[in-house]
Amino acid sequence: MTTGIGARVKRKEDKRFITGKGKYTDDVRMENQAYAAFVRSPVAHANVKSIDKSAALAMEGVVDVLDGHQLTGDGIGNIICGWAVTSKDGTPMKMGAWSALATQKVRYVGDAVAVVIADTQQQARLAAEAVEVEYEELPVVAFADKALAEGAPQIHDEAEGNLIYDWDIGDAAKADAGLAAAKHITEMEITNNRLSPNPMEPRSAVATYDEAEEHYTLYTTSQNPHVARLVLSAFYNVAPEHKLRVIAPDVGGGFGAKIYIYPEEITCLWASMKTNRSVKWTADRSEAFITDAHGRDHISTAKMGFDENGKITGFKVDTIANLGAYMSLFSSSVPTYLYATLLSGQYDIQNLHANVRAVYTNTVPVDAYRGAGRPEACYLIERMMETAAREMGMKPAELRAKNFVKEFPHETPVIMTYDSGDFDANLAQAEAAADVAGFAKRKEEAAKRGKLRGLGYSCYIEACGIAPSAAVGGLGAGVGLWESAEVRVNPVGTIEILTGSHSHGQGHETTFAQIVAERFDLPIDNVSIVHGDTDKVQFGMGTYGSRSGAVGMSAIVKAMDKVEAKVRKIAAHQLEASEDDIVIEGGEVKVAGTDKALGWHEIGLAAYTAHNLPPDMEPGLKESAFYDPSNFTFPAGTYICEVEVDPETGVTEVVQFTASDDFGTIINPMIVEGQVHGGLAQGIGQAMLEQVIYDDDGQLITGSYMDYTMPRAADLPNFSVHHASTVCPGNPLGMKGCGEAGAIGSPPAVINAITDAIGNNDLAMPATPQNVWNALQAVSAAQAAE
């Protein structure tokens, strides 16, 4: 089988993508289409005193200028966070009101206060400039630690002292006792730098209101159109679900930023009703920087204790998470259930406690970004482990291996139950592939060229395949996290798979077809994947958290089970055989050991003509299934990074990057490698290049690619990607998920390599030449002082 599970099938969707034939939201052109341009606050914190629309309304092509009072007056609800986190004192999280268009107050640079609807985009933008908003400026706080300081500016009345929640997990007394008993304690302050998501396609929306049907259609750049419809209906009161169709056509990358429902989509829908025009909005890159939810932005202090043999005795973490000016859809879960629950890493840690305080600041809202909480956890643990090993004079790999979880299932003190894995196998595979044994020689050779060569490890684990609905429900999630699928066998035998998993770069049209082609032994071209339209697909929870394989494909498998059962019944009936003797192979449905067979297409036709079906069987061949996972899945692996630093300039080159991943069953190794490559590029970007910077006034000063550095091909080595897999026991295909691993596991490997090279553990991301050079100077200064 060349197209089944494990085959390197070329991506079916790439023909349209690489020939420019993809159809994105901005390609949608409606009749009677008008354009929206938002009037945004240039200041980070202010009372809105007045909005003067008169000049804008008089301009050519302007249809209307709408503001927040009109929006809330029409009953459009506030934007909500859908995951309720409870503080350790039992109080609910303190969510401040967020109107799609600000009414009284603006809280970050970019907060929308009004929208101009005009005949052309240019007219809308020009008129937006003519809307005069009078702001009464308020003091600003742009940094998480300063937001908690006494006397800090109050951003939301609902959250006193800007504290959204003060939450903890694990056992503080046990962690303290473990630390007290330690022979060695490693203590670090660790910052996880704030990132901008930067999908290649900026966000876009085209909203149309049909007055006669009282029905809305929204084309939008979404990773989860059904969730968008649910939230737009249930919370924002745009329209009931049966009067709202959401279509997410081709989407050019999401990385988390396209999970959420933003003010712009809500406003376009509402404005299309107000103006009786189709309303289109497409962000430019500059707008993306100030509206797409940012990622990461944690400040942590951590203490890890070890006994005389290097076994971890206790681990304590205190984190402040910056959630920005408003609570975005899943923001609350990222620094809690997606972060602190992974702080046990690959290690058997009995005594663990983490405290997390989430705060408001006058910055863009922060939410999940590729990895979402797990990169923050991995970076913290893996920097601690490497630094501890250096402090104790142990080999970093040896210290890790000593503490690895070796038996499964393993219950951590932070509510996760690891189901499978072989951490030693991944470590060994990565060390062999990276030729760790030859590193000393390479370091010596580099020294002759005046370069400092360093080696760094990261042994990551993450929780994917989110998630068991009852479990996350118990933790505060406002939705279930199952997935649905429908398998339609047409009368001619071709197959359509309708899935709630949206594809925006993951290659579902190929991998999902592969499991169908394998199951029914059919040509892969006979299978097509339908997704991204609430009118076509019944319901789905969307694509994030590396869940499309483990959850989405499992739903397809369940639906295929039902189809197969019916196919067997039809064939047994028509071929006068026992169902147990029916085999499906080579495009035929056969009776084993005989020459009796029907073509696959004949079964399809039989099901739809219904001339000769078993008694009481319904016609048709279409089955659907919902799959709710029983546990998270736990992809894990070892990454080894090798760098060379130029001590004169601080310029650092990643010369080798080796990955050994355990993703469980792999459907298409080529696509999986592509996912790892992309994740590694993003992780190395975070480690070395990317950082969102605000000034003290809350002005975003990295608002373009002149100042926000994205990784480019020249910044990256040829990746050496390997797999040492264990099968996931939790789902029918044994899959764990691969979408986020690269971004989760790589940052600590890079920083550990650089700190190894320069001999200074005190280095923050991003490791720009300036930061590396400064860290090197600190080493020289310390040496000079001795």
Add this chain to the structure above:
Amino acid sequence: MDMTGEHTIAASRDDVWAALNDVDVLRACIPGCEELEQTSDTTMEAVVKQKIGPVKATFKGAVELQNIDAPKSYTIQGEGQGGVAGFAKGGANVTLEDVPEGTLLRYEAHAQVGGKLARLGSRLIDATAKKLAGKFFDNFQEHLNGPAEPEEG
């Protein structure tokens, strides 16, 4: 953003002071100034067109003279709104001193920008501000006594 500089102008202190308080002179000398109207003894309204990096904007704003100690020093405060381009506000302490070559003008300026200007232009602000200041003094010098070599700022 903070900026300091000094220029020697080949004119008497009284002439320099008069020119610094003359709306017509300022209008002619401020780069990109499209309108400058006196609204009281110490206040003016201005429209200035500027390009900072990729951001082009027309700033409408108010200018106020404070701490006037004629003909020695004043503080000039201004604030301009540039629509979606953002805003700029700031001030400068200007002092005049007699020197053999004429008058030595010293200034200490500070400015704050916001919105798109900050996002796209922050690393260009300093250079642009220096360039604009240089251009202003070239124009100012030229206005008072014809073209001359600009002094180092």
